[in-house]
Amino acid sequence: MARGLSSWAWLKKPYCIQARFSYLRMKYLFFSWLAVFISSWVLYVQYSSYTELCRGHECKNTICDKYRKGVIDGSACSSLCDKGTLYMGKCLSAKPNNQVYTGSWGDLEGVIKCQIDDILHYNLGTEMEPRKEAVLFDKPTRGTSVEKFKEMVFSHLKEKVGEQANLQELVSHVLSVADGNKDGHISLPEAKSAWALLQLNEVLLMIVLQDKEHTPRLMGFCGDLYVTEKVQYTSLYGISVPWLLELWIPRGLRRSMEQWFTPSWPRKAKISIGLLEFVEDVFHGPFGNFLMCDVSAANFGYNDKHDLKAVDLRRVVPETVLRHVMRDRRCEVDDDCIYGADCQTSCDLTKRRCTTEVVQPNLAKACRALKDYLLRGAPSEIREELEKQLYSCMALKGSADQMEMEHSLILNNLKTLLWKKISHTKDS
Numbered sequence: 001m002a003r004g005l006s007s008w009a010w011l012k013k014p015y016c017i018q019a020r021f022s023y024l025r026m027k028y029l030f031f032s033w034l035a036v037f038i039s040s041w042v043l044y045v046q047y048s049s050y051t052e053l054c055r056g057h058e059c060k061n062t063i064c065d066k067y068r069k070g071v072i073d074g075s076a077c078s079s080l081c082d083k084g085t086l087y088m089g090k091c092l093s094a095k096p097n098n099q100v101y102t103g104s105w106g107d108l109e110g111v112i113k114c115q116i117d118d119i120l121h122y123n124l125g126t127e128m129e130p131r132k133e134a135v136l137f138d139k140p141t142r143g144t145s146v147e148k149f150k151e152m153v154f155s156h157l158k159e160k161v162g163e164q165a166n167l168q169e170l171v172s173h174v175l176s177v178a179d180g181n182k183d184g185h186i187s188l189p190e191a192k193s194a195w196a197l198l199q200l201n202e203v204l205l206m207i208v209l210q211d212k213e214h215t216p217r218l219m220g221f222c223g224d225l226y227v228t229e230k231v232q233y234t235s236l237y238g239i240s241v242p243w244l245l246e247l248w249i250p251r252g253l254r255r256s257m258e259q260w261f262t263p264s265w266p267r268k269a270k271i272s273i274g275l276l277e278f279v280e281d282v283f284h285g286p287f288g289n290f291l292m293c294d295v296s297a298a299n300f301g302y303n304d305k306h307d308l309k310a311v312d313l314r315r316v317v318p319e320t321v322l323r324h325v326m327r328d329r330r331c332e333v334d335d336d337c338i339y340g341a342d343c344q345t346s347c348d349l350t351k352r353r354c355t356t357e358v359v360q361p362n363l364a365k366a367c368r369a370l371k372d373y374l375l376r377g378a379p380s381e382i383r384e385e386l387e388k389q390l391y392s393c394m395a396l397k398g399s400a401d402q403m404e405m406e407h408s409l410i411l412n413n414l415k416t417l418l419w420k421k422i423s424h425t426k427d428s
């Protein structure tokens with residue numbers, strides 16, 4: 001009997017092995033198929049989002065077409081369209097309507113920005129002029145004299161930055177930028193490019209703050225495509241984590257992760273002084289007051305000398321523009337009166353309209369962005385004082401105009417405290 005059983009087992013074994021083998025093979029096949037499926041899906045998603053996001057060549061073709069037809073002209077046109085010395089490199093775009101590419105222009109490195117489609121330039125509201133105005137390049141019209149163009153620029157700037165004593169000086173700045181080939185004369189195609197560029201908040205800011213250290217330089221333009229100085233480090237701090245992982249990381253840990261891989265404290269102090277100087281530049285600057293409506297780490301970077309550079313000026317808006325938008329806005333609660341990410345006014349419940357005064361000055365927002373950044377690793381002898389100053393800065397309320405004295409006192413104290421600590425180091 002035992003012998004019979006063992007021979008039965010002998011017969012069954014190859015069958016078992018065979019079944020197990022084909023099961024393994026099936027499993028292997030299934031998993032390989034799954035891996036191929038998932039990776040091709042990922043590749044497809046990546047590719048389609050890349051083609052959706054990165055349409056720089058479409059942008060270039062439209063611009064060069066207009067240039068060749070003589071509609072537009074500018075300092076970057078012949079390099080981009082004729083000589084091919086202005087190259088579009090890596091695509092950095094985060095939104096399809098705002099094309100951002102690294103660029104090389106002869107020996108210079110820059111960033112090329114270009115707008116496409118008739119999507120609105122600003123997703124902040126409808127207060128800014130739509131893309132169509134620029135795409136058509138229909139202003140100024142043929143026959144417009146230089147004097148008339150000057151008047152157009154003057155009234156446009158007056159509308160944007162408000163009535164300023166030295167507005168004529170700003171008009172002259174705009175005209176000197178518009179004269180792309182520096183022949184002392186502004187041709188109609190140059191004027192059309194300049195007009196299209198003036199509709200872009202970022203370019204307006206670059207012209208207004210052109211001599212300021214913390215604003216990237218406007219290197220050239222063609223139509224409403226423009227080249228700016230490249231900022232080496234494009235965020236003050238923060239690390240990006242895949243979104244799936246992001247969901248699992250506790251808030252506290254995520255906040256402290258933001259401060260990983262930042263430079264040494266003296267360098268952070270130097271960068272922070274730069275941000276405080278930028279606050280000074282934009283408010284009470286030579287051509288009016290501007291409000292920083294998105295003071296997040298991603299909008300400010302720095303170069304290898306640790307000088308702060310603004311990366312994205314699209315959300316630094318003239319105070320007059322904000323007042324204008326808010327005046328017309330209906331509201332039920334204060335949260336209905338937010339512009340951009342963090343320019344807030346209050347809701348006047350009697351009129352159900354937003355008021356026009358911002359509740360927080362730029363400085364308070366800058367201090368909020370700098371708090372964890374500066375306190376982490378701060379030298380023990382100034383930590384307490386620094387913390388105290390940062391908190392009183394964050395507590396500033398109202399517009400800078402309303403509490404001028406307090407505002408400048410806090411700003412100067414902070415700058416002095418940081419400067420004293422780093423002035424003797426090689427990082428300063």
Ligand SMILES: Nc1ncnc2c1ncn2[C@@H]1O[C@H](COP(=O)(O)OP(=O)(O)OP(=O)(O)O)[C@@H](O)[C@H]1O
Nearest residue numbers: 092093094098100111216228229230231234311312
């Ligand atoms: N002058 C510059 N130097 C270097 N990188 C830049 C410069 N300007 C923009 N960038 C980078 O280009 C990328 C795209 O910029 P963009 O402002 O279009 O998108 P974003 O900041 O991610 O989104 P958002 O639309 O909210 O501003 C960003 O990663 C930004 O850091």
Ligand SMILES: [Mg+2]
Nearest residue numbers: 298299311312
């Ligand atoms: Mg941006």
